Amino acid sequence: MILLSAFLTGWLTGLAYARWQKRSYQIPKINCLWLAFVAFIPQLLAFYLPVTRAWIPDTPAAASLITSQALLLVFAWTNRRLAGMWLLIAGLALNLAVIIANGGWMPISPETAGHLVPAAVVQAMNIGSRFGYGKDVLLLPEGTHLGWLSDRFLLPEWFRYKVAFSFGDILVAIGIFWLLLRQGVPLRAILFR
Amino acid sequence: MKNKLTHLSFLVQKINRQHIQLVFALLALAMLVLGAGAPETGGGIIGR
Numbered sequence: 001m002i003l004l005s006a007f008l009t010g011w012l013t014g015l016a017y018a019r020w021q022k023r024s025y026q027i028p029k030i031n032c033l034w035l036a037f038v039a040f041i042p043q044l045l046a047f048y049l050p051v052t053r054a055w056i057p058d059t060p061a062a063a064s065l066i067t068s069q070a071l072l073l074v075f076a077w078t079n080r081r082l083a084g085m086w087l088l089i090a091g092l093a094l095n096l097a098v099i100i101a102n103g104g105w106m107p108i109s110p111e112t113a114g115h116l117v118p119a120a121v122v123q124a125m126n127i128g129s130r131f132g133y134g135k136d137v138l139l140l141p142e143g144t145h146l147g148w149l150s151d152r153f154l155l156p157e158w159f160r161y162k163v164a165f166s167f168g169d170i171l172v173a174i175g176i177f178w179l180l181l182r183q184g185v186p187l188r189a190i191l192f193r
Numbered sequence: 194m195k196n197k198l199t200h201l202s203f204l205v206q207k208i209n210r211q212h213i214q215l216v217f218a219l220l221a222l223a224m225l226v227l228g229a230g231a232p233e234t235g236g237g238i239i240g241r
Contacts, residue, residue, distance in 0.1 A: 003230040007223055026211065027218045036221035040228050048227075072228045075221075092229040108233055116233065136233040151233050162234065169230045176226045 002155075002163050006173035010180030017181065028184040031078045039071030053133050062104025065135055069096045083186040084179030091171030098149035098166070105130065105137035107150040108164055113138060115154050116162045136164075 018025040042064035045052040053061075069092060076089045099106050108131055113122045122138070125131070131138050141147055151164040 001234060003226045004223070007226055011219070024211075025215070027215060027222075030218050030221060033217060033221050036224045040224035043228050068228055072225055076225060076229075088225065088229060095229060106233070113233075131233060134233050164233045165230070172226060172230045176222065179222070 001161065002165055003169065003173055003176070006177045007180065010177035013177075014181045014183055018183070026183060027180075028082065030082075032075055035071060035075040035078070039068050039075055042068040047133060047135060058130050059104075061130075066096070066100060066104055069099065081186070082179055082184040083182035084175040084177070084184075087171050087175030087178065089175075091168040091173075091175060093168075094149050094171065095166060095168035098146045098168070099135070101145035102137065102139065102150075106135045106166065107139040107144040107147070108136040109141050109144070109150070109152065110138060112152055112154065112164050116164060 015025050046056050046061040046064045047053055056064075073089065073092050073096060076085055076092060079085055080089060095106065110122050110125075110127070113125075113131060113136075125138055127138055127140055127143070129138055130136070136151055139150075144150055149167055151166050151169075153165050153167075153170070155161065155163055
């Protein structure tokens with residue numbers, strides 16, 4: 001939801017900016033468009049569709065996450081000329097690195113998880129077990145590789161919506177906001193023309 | 194009825210190739226963002 005909010009905010013701001021400039025909103029040609037759809041399918045099945053995610057075991061789900069993110073990295077790399085794409089690539093690469101380092105899952109500490117669900121639920125879970133149907137795994141900080149890249153950030157307490165996110169997620173959010181605001185046109189293309 | 198058909202035909206003509214390309218581009222970028230990020234929500238634990 002937090003990433004989709006960045007997506008929608010960037011898009012709406014870009015629309016308003018284009019309208020202010022009295023031109024239509026458009027995004028430059030995206031290379032290998034099909035690759036984004038193909039790359040997302042494994043995650044769609046393993047994490048998003050309630051019908052399929054319930055019967056896919058954890059090991060294939062973890063493998064599908066790594067495969068999907070690696071393919072998305074290729075897609076992002078082929079479109080690196082777009083504004084904001086370098087931030088997206090950096091965020092994706094950091095998330096992929098911490099996921100690979102922790103057995104195919106994004107680590108989350110019991111303390112952080114305790115802010116998302118009732119503490120009793122977290123206490124009932126075993127360390128190393130998957131956190132719900134999401135991409136996270138419950139790990140103690142001392143047992144986490146690249147802990148600084150894990151889902152360790154929380155929204156302020158006064159937000160009703162509870163979510164934990166990583167440093168990579170922040171880069172992805174800024175990257176997509178900038179891409180949709182700038183409509184893919186890098187600032188240097190304007191400054192040096 | 195004829196008026197409705199004319200109106201529909203006008204709407205279809207307005208949806209040109211550029212609009213379709215924009216929709217596909219936005220969809221692809223939405224998938225990139227959803228797939229790239231891994232934020233964990235409080236709702237994820239329910240049902241498991």
